[in-house]
Amino acid sequence: MTKNQPIIRFENVTKQYDDDKPILNNVSFEMEKGKFYTLLGPSGCGKTTILRLISGLIEATSGKIYINDKLVNDTPANKRQVNTVFQDYALFPHLNVFDNVAFGLRVKKLPNDVIEKKVKEALRFVNLQGYENREITGMSGGQRQRVAIARAIVNEPEVLLLDEPLSALDLKLRTEMQYELRELQQRLGITFVFVTHDQEEALAMSDEIFVINEGKIEQRGTPRDIYDEPINRFVADFIGESNIITGKMIQDFLVEFAGKQYDCVDQGFKPNETVEIVIRPEDLEITSVERGKFTVKVDSILFRGVHYEIIGYDEIGNEWMIHSTKTATIGDKIGLYFEPEDIHVMRLGETEEEFDARLESYTAQGAEK
Amino acid sequence: MKRKFKPSTIYLAIVFVILYAPIFYLMYYSFNSGGKMYAFDRFTWEWYGELFADTRLLIIVLNTIIIALLSAAISTIIGTIGAIAVWYVKQNKMKNLLLSLNNILIVSPDVVIGASFLILFTFIGLQLGFTSVLLAHIAFSVPIVVIMVLPKLQEMSPSLIAAAKDLGANNYHILTKVILPYITPGIFAGFFMALTYSLDDFAVTFFVTGNGFSTLSVEIYSMARQGVSLTINALSTILFLFTVLLVIGYYFISKRTNANGRMFGLGARK
Numbered sequence: 001m002t003k004n005q006p007i008i009r010f011e012n013v014t015k016q017y018d019d020d021k022p023i024l025n026n027v028s029f030e031m032e033k034g035k036f037y038t039l040l041g042p043s044g045c046g047k048t049t050i051l052r053l054i055s056g057l058i059e060a061t062s063g064k065i066y067i068n069d070k071l072v073n074d075t076p077a078n079k080r081q082v083n084t085v086f087q088d089y090a091l092f093p094h095l096n097v098f099d100n101v102a103f104g105l106r107v108k109k110l111p112n113d114v115i116e117k118k119v120k121e122a123l124r125f126v127n128l129q130g131y132e133n134r135e136i137t138g139m140s141g142g143q144r145q146r147v148a149i150a151r152a153i154v155n156e157p158e159v160l161l162l163d164e165p166l167s168a169l170d171l172k173l174r175t176e177m178q179y180e181l182r183e184l185q186q187r188l189g190i191t192f193v194f195v196t197h198d199q200e201e202a203l204a205m206s207d208e209i210f211v212i213n214e215g216k217i218e219q220r221g222t223p224r225d226i227y228d229e230p231i232n233r234f235v236a237d238f239i240g241e242s243n244i245i246t247g248k249m250i251q252d253f254l255v256e257f258a259g260k261q262y263d264c265v266d267q268g269f270k271p272n273e274t275v276e277i278v279i280r281p282e283d284l285e286i287t288s289v290e291r292g293k294f295t296v297k298v299d300s301i302l303f304r305g306v307h308y309e310i311i312g313y314d315e316i317g318n319e320w321m322i323h324s325t326k327t328a329t330i331g332d333k334i335g336l337y338f339e340p341e342d343i344h345v346m347r348l349g350e351t352e353e354e355f356d357a358r359l360e361s362y363t364a365q366g367a368e369k
Numbered sequence: 370m371k372r373k374f375k376p377s378t379i380y381l382a383i384v385f386v387i388l389y390a391p392i393f394y395l396m397y398y399s400f401n402s403g404g405k406m407y408a409f410d411r412f413t414w415e416w417y418g419e420l421f422a423d424t425r426l427l428i429i430v431l432n433t434i435i436i437a438l439l440s441a442a443i444s445t446i447i448g449t450i451g452a453i454a455v456w457y458v459k460q461n462k463m464k465n466l467l468l469s470l471n472n473i474l475i476v477s478p479d480v481v482i483g484a485s486f487l488i489l490f491t492f493i494g495l496q497l498g499f500t501s502v503l504l505a506h507i508a509f510s511v512p513i514v515v516i517m518v519l520p521k522l523q524e525m526s527p528s529l530i531a532a533a534k535d536l537g538a539n540n541y542h543i544l545t546k547v548i549l550p551y552i553t554p555g556i557f558a559g560f561f562m563a564l565t566y567s568l569d570d571f572a573v574t575f576f577v578t579g580n581g582f583s584t585l586s587v588e589i590y591s592m593a594r595q596g597v598s599l600t601i602n603a604l605s606t607i608l609f610l611f612t613v614l615l616v617i618g619y620y621f622i623s624k625r626t627n628a629n630g631r632m633f634g635l636g637a638r639k
Contacts, residue, residue, distance in 0.1 A: 056534075076534075077531075078539055079537075082535075083536065086531065086532055088528055090526060090528035090529050091532075092529060092533075092547060093551070094551055103533070103546070107536060107546075151536070155536065155537070
């Protein structure tokens with residue numbers, strides 16, 4: 001993808017209430033035009049704060065916020081070219097669907113015929129043609145959601161902010177809306193900033209994910225990057241299920257954990273450096289004890305629908321989670337097999353910049369990542 | 370069918386009978402041609418006729434209604450602004466303090482309020498009459514309006530205001546297009562409450578009214594002191610029915626704003 005000009009830029013932004021711990025601590029990032037961004041993190045991590053700073057509903061304690069290369073720190077929310085879809089939809093209960101969607105246009109004093117045309121178009125965009133005169137109270141959660149989206153996009157914002165808009169929907173509708181939102185973003189071609197604590201949502205929809213924890217961006221990257229190359233325990237743990245084991249990097253391409261040495265594809269560590277290794281449960285393949293790279297004793301099995309979730313313990317007592325379509329018997333010893341590239345090695349306390357630099361240093365040497 | 374007569378039902382019935390019996394007793398004798406509150410003679414409209422022939426009384430009725438409407442309207446405006454102001458206060462301590470001050474005015478005895486207004490008005494040299502009664506009525510109605518409007522504001526999700534801002538609304542738009550429409554039912558409830566409080570206020574009015582100006586409740590009191598005339602009964606009956614109408618009106622308004630509007634069957638009584 002070509003490098004577009006950034007539409008949103010944060011420079012050392014901090015948000016702090018009184019003398020409390022800062023909600024957002026010296027955060028800097030850029031967002032490009034026309035991409036789908038997801039801010040992912042546990043509740044209270046500061047992801048909604050970022051959204052509200054972009055929309056202008058709250059002000060930064062320090063730092064600079066740019067939209068389209070224009071400093072907007074002092075621009076109030078009603079003057080910014082961004083719109084928000086709120087978590088509780090925030091539809092006006094005293095207005096019907098048409099009037100809700102028309103709200104922003106009426107405030108801007110557009111002529112009535114233009115308003116009517118635009119509202120109809122926005123409603124068509126979210127598949128709600130013919131619902132103009134419906135009362136909000138008579139609509140389902142999914143329909144309200146669409147009204148909220150229509151009300152935001154009718155103003156033709158450059159950035160659409162979505163604050164956990166799917167959290168109130170049931171699972172099936174949520175999955176459906178994920179597809180729809182992604183498609184809507186591509187049709188509109190504007191930047192979406194989506195806030196969620198649901199890692200599956202984030203992986204399914206985003207061009208880029210920002211993993212946020214305790215007011216800091218832990219890692220940013222494509223869903224694949226984040227999933228395959230988490231930079232630390234928090235990210236590995238938060239995105240998907242992980243087996244995280246402490247190990248030792250003997251030398252480049254050789255790591256020791258659970259008492260044995262294994263080939264891997266990571267490098268750039270000090271000899272014998274203590275590291276954390278990640279193996280995803282679905283990368284562990286059940287095989288016979290002889291053929292396995294190591295063995296575990298099966299402790300529990302849970303049927304999860306698409307796969308079994310098997311928990312086992314190796315000889316030194318490390319817990320391993322395995323996702324497999326094959327089941328096993330509790331109490332049995334099973335062999336586990338994995339490929340060298342299934343091992344992901346994380347340096348303790350490494351920041352994103354350091355991680356990128358290390359990756360850079362050895363890809364520059366011509367080594368395969 | 371026997372199950373209907375549970376002790377709780379009987380208790381409820383007795384309570385309502387005790388509460389309403391005197392009123393109906395009074396209404397019943399307003400049609401007595403005998404002119405006494407006992408020994409019902411014949412049905413008559415005589416007392417009502419007398420009532421409507423009494424221009425002085427009609428002027429007093431008019432005064433009462435004007436005072437009630439004016440004081441309710443003005444106090445609704447002041448009270449709504451007050452409720453919004455209390456709601457805007459972010460500090461909890463301050464908010465509770467303001468609310469307590471408001472509630473004290475509601476529960477404090479009318480005699481205290483009436484006497485204090487009398488002292489105030491004589492102190493600033495305001496002549497007792499229409500203005501003093503109106504001001505006093507506005508004063509005791511404002512806290513009532515505040516207490517009726519505030520819950521509506523508090524149940525309003527703060528994200529509604531955030532959404533309005535986000536959609537480009539300035540503070541004026543937010544007030545007129547979001548907050549006021551949302552709290553309209555509360556404003557109506559406050560208005561009706563203020564109206565009824567003003568209509569049947571006796572104690573405060575009694576203190577602050579002067580020569581030549583009177584409201585119904587004060588007038589009925591002085592008529593009752595002069596001796597029994599069944600015009601009092603007739604007047605009370607009309608007042609009572611009017612109050613019932615107000616209650617019905619309020620019921621329909623609140624119902625209309627709660628569910629989808631269905632307005633029928635109003636004037637069926639009377």
